[in-house]
Amino acid sequence: MDAAISSILFYLFATIAVLSAFGVVASRNPVNSAMCMALSFASTAAVYFGMGAQFLGIVQIIVYAGAILVLFLFVVMMLDVKSEEANLSNLPRAIIGVVIAGVFAGMVTKAALLLPGATDGVCPVKALCCEDCKPEATAATAEGELSGGALPQLAEDNADVKTLGATLFSQYNIPFVILSFALLAGTVGAVALGRKIRKD
Amino acid sequence: MTPLAHYLILSGILFSIGLAGVLIRKNIIVVFMCLEMMLSAANISLVAFSRAQGTEGVPVYDPQVLSLFIVAIAAAEVAIGLALIVAMFRARKSVESTAITTLKD
Numbered sequence: 001m002d003a004a005i006s007s008i009l010f011y012l013f014a015t016i017a018v019l020s021a022f023g024v025v026a027s028r029n030p031v032n033s034a035m036c037m038a039l040s041f042a043s044t045a046a047v048y049f050g051m052g053a054q055f056l057g058i059v060q061i062i063v064y065a066g067a068i069l070v071l072f073l074f075v076v077m078m079l080d081v082k083s084e085e086a087n088l089s090n091l092p093r094a095i096i097g098v099v100i101a102g103v104f105a106g107m108v109t110k111a112a113l114l115l116p117g118a119t120d121g122v123c124p125v126k127a128l129c130c131e132d133c134k135p136e137a138t139a140a141t142a143e144g145e146l147s148g149g150a151l152p153q154l155a156e157d158n159a160d161v162k163t164l165g166a167t168l169f170s171q172y173n174i175p176f177v178i179l180s181f182a183l184l185a186g187t188v189g190a191v192a193l194g195r196k197i198r199k200d
Numbered sequence: 201m202t203p204l205a206h207y208l209i210l211s212g213i214l215f216s217i218g219l220a221g222v223l224i225r226k227n228i229i230v231v232f233m234c235l236e237m238m239l240s241a242a243n244i245s246l247v248a249f250s251r252a253q254g255t256e257g258v259p260v261y262d263p264q265v266l267s268l269f270i271v272a273i274a275a276a277e278v279a280i281g282l283a284l285i286v287a288m289f290r291a292r293k294s295v296e297s298t299a300i301t302t303l304k305d
Contacts, residue, residue, distance in 0.1 A: 006202070007202050010202045010206070011202075014206075014210045017210070017214060018210070018213055018214065018217065021214055021217040021218070021237055022217060024217075024221060024230070024233055024234060024237065025217060025220055025221035025224065025225065025230075025234065030227060030229050030230055033229075033230050033233055034233065037233050037236070037237065040214075040237065041240060044214075044240055044241075044243075044244060047207075047210070047244060048244075048247055051207075051247050051248065051251050052251065052259065053247045053250070053251075053259075053264055055264075056243070056247060056264055056267060056268065056271075059268065059271055060240070060243075060271070063271050063272075063274075063275055064236070064240060064271070064274075067275060068236060068274070068275060068278050071278055071279070071282055072229065072232075072233060072278075072282070074282075075229060075282045075285060075286060076229060078286070079229075079285075079286065079289050079295060081227065081229060081295055090224075090226075093223070093224060094224050096223065097219075097220045097221075097222075097223030097224035098220055098224070100219065100220070100223060101216040101217065101219045101220035101223065102216070102220075104212075104215075104216045104219055105212055105213050105215075105216035108208070108209065108211075108212025108213075108215070108216070109209050109212060109213075111208075112204075112205040112206075112208035112209050112212065113205055113209075115204065115205055115208075151202065151203075151204055151207075151248070151251045151252055152251070152252070152254055152255075152257070153257055154251075154254075154257050154258075154259070155256065155257025155258060158257055158258055158259075163258070163261050164261050164264055164265065164268075167261040167262065167264075167265055168265050168268065171262075171265075172265050175269065179269055179272050179273070182272070182273065182276055183272060183275070183276050185276070186275075186276030186277070186279045186280050187276075187279060189279075189280050189283070190279040190280055190282070190283040191283075193280070193283035193284060193286075193287050194283045194286060194287070
């Protein structure tokens with residue numbers, strides 16, 4: 001029952017995310033695009049919550065749907081961008097874009113479905129599975145190893161934020177410090193680019 | 201439970217919608233939004249892999265740390281990119297990608 005509900009919620013939020021992503025591309029007004037983007041990011045955050053990654057879900061909402069969206073809206077309001085009007089000369093460009101993206105989506109979908117044991121633990125590609133390599137131990141070890149089947153159950157007392165913080169501040173401490181310098185460089189660069197350029 | 205493949209497909213579909221937006225739209229602000237969607241779509245598959253690799257109910261947290269880094273880099277990138285768009289608007293009075301033709305002419 002619990003698993004069924006989480007599956008239904010995943011498909012619901014995945015549909016909302018995909019539809020609002022379409023809204024970002026299709027709407028002519030940039031403000032509508034930004035609002036659709038917020039909805040898409042919020043439902044992505046819901047998918048994270050469903051996967052048990054609470055901290056990343058919160059970060060997704062605060063950083064993407066909060067900070068980044070507000071920056072976009074500020075710029076849209078500051079620049080007074082007008083809506084694009086429909087134009088027939090855009091049609092070839094649109095067709096090319098849709099074809100390229102469609103081919104890419106098809107490729108990714110095919111690759112995901114071809115993962116060893118993609119949907120129900122049955123191997124669709126014999127070459128990838130190597131049935132002789134892991135004879136009878138499969139049932140015991142299948143829970144943990146990377147397979148395309150259902151995600152393994154989370155432990156009830158899994159402390160997401162605690163473990164993520166422990167990983168971040170021990171194993172990845174130096175990259176984390178370097179990352180803060182990247183953020184500082186980004187801020188300084190934004191200020192430098194935003195200055196009025198003197199003509200003399 | 202939802203299979204791993206479906207998370208990867210969701211991530212791929214969101215990524216390709218972003219790709220289509222980057223290729224189709226002319227308004228640079230919307231192109232930039234679509235770039236952000238592509239970054240965020242990559243995060244979904246990282247988190248899904250983090251769950252799939254986990255043992256005894258505990259996910260592997262290295263992919264989640266990586267996607268946290270991606271979020272931070274995306275924030276820095278947005279700050280710089282929007283400053284560039286504002287600078288471009290000052291110089292060209294337009295945010296259409298077709299207005300940048302200095303090297304072409």
